[in-house]
Amino acid sequence: MKIWHRTFAAALLLAAHPVLGLDFTEVDMTGRRFVPQEVTISVGDTVIWRNRDGFHNIVADDGSFTSGNPNNEQFAFEHTFDKPGIFGYHCSVHGAPGEGMHGKVIVQRSSSEAGNLDPNSSGSWFNPQTDGQGFLIEVSAIPKVFTLAWFTWGDNGAYDWLTAAGNYTGPTATLVLSRTRGGAFNDPKPVQSNDAGTASFRLTGCDTAEFTFSMTDPPRSGTIPLRKLLPDPLCPTQPAAR
Incomplete structure (x- = not known):
């Protein structure tokens, strides 16, 4: 200077x-x-x-x-x-x-930096086409761990809340889905968690992503386009090249 x-x-x-x-x-x-x-x-x-x-x-x-x-x-x-x-x-x-x-x-950030997962990716993500459900995501730099809570709905219209955790490299996190049952509001009684399938979270831009899942309970699979609820002010003007 x-x-x-x-x-x-x-x-x-x-x-x-x-x-x-x-x-x-x-x-x-x-x-x-x-x-x-x-x-x-x-x-x-x-x-x-x-x-x-x-x-x-x-x-x-x-x-x-x-x-x-x-x-x-x-x-x-x-x-x-x-x-x-x-x-x-x-x-x-x-x-x-x-x-x-x-x-x-x-x-x-540069386009290459914005194209990879990092703590700036943490926050709330959702699909604008399916309002009322979405994801809370936390990305840790050291160690490189990705966790999420998925708030969605079952076929019967009841809440279906799942969690997932895994490691990430570049733009992609590979995850194991879990479903927890047996809890009650503000009750310390132990709950039970079971594997519910696998998933991946992949950035497609600084504030956009795809969530691909394959569930075993109940059997279902698909890909959900996601957008970050609060845009990252450090995103480059031009989207990251994929």
């Missing part, structure tokens, strides 16, 4: 970036605002902040970068983001994390 003072140095920076082949996004500090307040970039991209007027600086909420002490010169400051995430920042004079003069940089 670097900081330049005066307009001449800032002009040199603008000329240099196209030659180096870097992608960059500009944010102005004007008055007591960052404009735009929120930007979305990709891993490896650079954000350049320019102080147009005022007594300002840039400080990351987590302390990972800063332009240094505030000053009222027309300066330019850059930082390259080498990992995905949501990075808040503020001016230490006129703001605080999430308050006053503050901003946000959303760094999206």
